[in-house]
Amino acid sequence: MSVALNAKTFLAAMFVFALVALFSSADVQLLNGQQGYTPDQPMAYSHRLHAGELGIDCLYCHYGARTSRHAGVPPAELCMNCHGSVTAGMDASALEKAAAEEEGREARQITSPELTKLYASLGRGPDGQLDESIEPKPLEWVRVHNLPDFVYFNHSVHVTRGVACESCHGPVSSMDKVRQEGSMTMGWCIDCHRSQGVTKAIKMETRDDAERKDMHVSTDCAACHY
Numbered sequence: 001m002s003v004a005l006n007a008k009t010f011l012a013a014m015f016v017f018a019l020v021a022l023f024s025s026a027d028v029q030l031l032n033g034q035q036g037y038t039p040d041q042p043m044a045y046s047h048r049l050h051a052g053e054l055g056i057d058c059l060y061c062h063y064g065a066r067t068s069r070h071a072g073v074p075p076a077e078l079c080m081n082c083h084g085s086v087t088a089g090m091d092a093s094a095l096e097k098a099a100a101e102e103e104g105r106e107a108r109q110i111t112s113p114e115l116t117k118l119y120a121s122l123g124r125g126p127d128g129q130l131d132e133s134i135e136p137k138p139l140e141w142v143r144v145h146n147l148p149d150f151v152y153f154n155h156s157v158h159v160t161r162g163v164a165c166e167s168c169h170g171p172v173s174s175m176d177k178v179r180q181e182g183s184m185t186m187g188w189c190i191d192c193h194r195s196q197g198v199t200k201a202i203k204m205e206t207r208d209d210a211e212r213k214d215m216h217v218s219t220d221c222a223a224c225h226y
């Protein structure tokens, strides 16, 4: 009897051990397309600063999300709408201004090392001006989300129906570095599709019930697989 119990305890312990090993190895090897994936980017662009503190609308940069399949990542030219004049963070600029005042001189233009990378990608020098000796080379942002090719996903069908970015991507405006928040597995897609019409889990306050009944939220295989 006690031998049988010990064997059982041993097996249970082995099972727990195997599970722990499985999860901890999954933890250190996050890959593109996995929940929690937070790759380093070529430049320290922060959503917390831009979308959070500065309050820039998601669609100002990811304008594709409203009209097309892909949300897209904005070209560096779009950043220049502001960074043509903003060449450094507010704090650094304020410090330089104070120092200049104290020393009785003109404030120098300063450029943050991160924005220098933005300018270089556009063939511009640290002052933000075009410089022929610098060859333009687009920033190579690392993809965070990546569904397999056999899945059809479309941003505009969701975004134009009022599904908030945050319901799939989480609190991006508080992230310095974007991470994949949802699991983005088939079950994750289908759970939300099934729940439509019975829960208010996503932002749909603006719709009335009649409109909601007409909604076409599919769980047919062909909606997501060619």
Ligand code: HEC
Pocket: 041, 045, 047, 050, 051, 056, 057, 058, 059, 060, 061, 062, 073, 074, 141, 142, 143, 144, 145, 146, 165, 166, 169, 172, 173, 177, 178
């Ligand atoms: C000022 C422009 C700008 C704004 C505003 C902005 N983003 Fe981004 N977004 C970027 C850039 C640049 C990248 C690529 C670099 C990175 O991943 O951080 C990006 C990447 C992303 C990604 C990861 C894409 C991938 O590779 O899978 C998501 C998701 C995202 N943004 C969502 C949002 C959401 C949601 C908002 C609003 C809360 C928002 N963004 C606001 C510029 C912007």
Ligand code: HEC
Pocket: 043, 044, 045, 046, 049, 050, 054, 056, 061, 074, 075, 076, 078, 079, 080, 081, 082, 083, 086, 088, 089, 090, 091, 112, 113, 114, 115, 118
């Ligand atoms: C609507 C205006 C606006 C747009 C568009 C914008 N930024 Fe900014 N960005 C700012 C402002 C303002 C600051 C300084 C904020 C502060 O220091 O409080 C800033 C700061 C930064 C910084 C930090 C600078 C430092 O070292 O302190 C980086 C990096 C940056 N932006 C990159 C980008 C990139 C890349 C894009 C395009 C995808 C972009 N920004 C688009 C307004 C903008």
Ligand code: HEC
Pocket: 058, 059, 062, 065, 069, 070, 071, 072, 073, 145, 146, 147, 148, 153, 155, 158, 159, 163, 164, 165, 166, 167, 168, 169, 184
């Ligand atoms: C219903 C869920 C859902 C909503 C809502 C959603 N996304 Fe996505 N997003 C995804 C998925 C899934 C991917 C990965 C797509 C792929 O790999 O083909 C993705 C990818 C992205 C990317 C990477 C580039 C691209 O186009 O594939 C960006 C940027 C992005 N989303 C931004 C946004 C923004 C901004 C909003 C709101 C305007 C938004 N998303 C709304 C699910 C969503």
Ligand code: HEC
Pocket: 147, 151, 152, 153, 154, 157, 158, 161, 163, 167, 168, 184, 185, 188, 189, 190, 192, 193, 196, 202, 215, 216, 217, 218, 219, 223, 224
């Ligand atoms: C947060 C909720 C939510 C998540 C998560 C979600 N969807 Fe949807 N999806 C919707 C809603 C709402 C609609 C209905 C749009 C409409 O009314 O036509 C929709 C519609 C669609 C459609 C258009 C076909 C149809 O049913 O009318 C496709 C394709 C689709 N989703 C694919 C996906 C895929 C693939 C994923 C996962 C990667 C996903 N969705 C995740 C809410 C979601």
Ligand code: HEC
Pocket: 147, 148, 151, 184, 185, 186, 187, 189, 190, 193, 218, 219, 220, 221, 222, 223, 224, 225
């Ligand atoms: C709302 C979107 C959606 C619907 C509906 C859907 N799928 Fe999927 N499916 C996905 C996504 C996203 C993936 C990839 C992520 C994953 O592997 O979980 C996937 C993956 C798969 C895979 C590969 C599984 C694997 O482990 O790699 C198969 C097979 C599959 N789906 C079959 C089906 C069948 C059969 C149906 C109909 C009963 C169906 N799907 C309906 C979104 C959907």
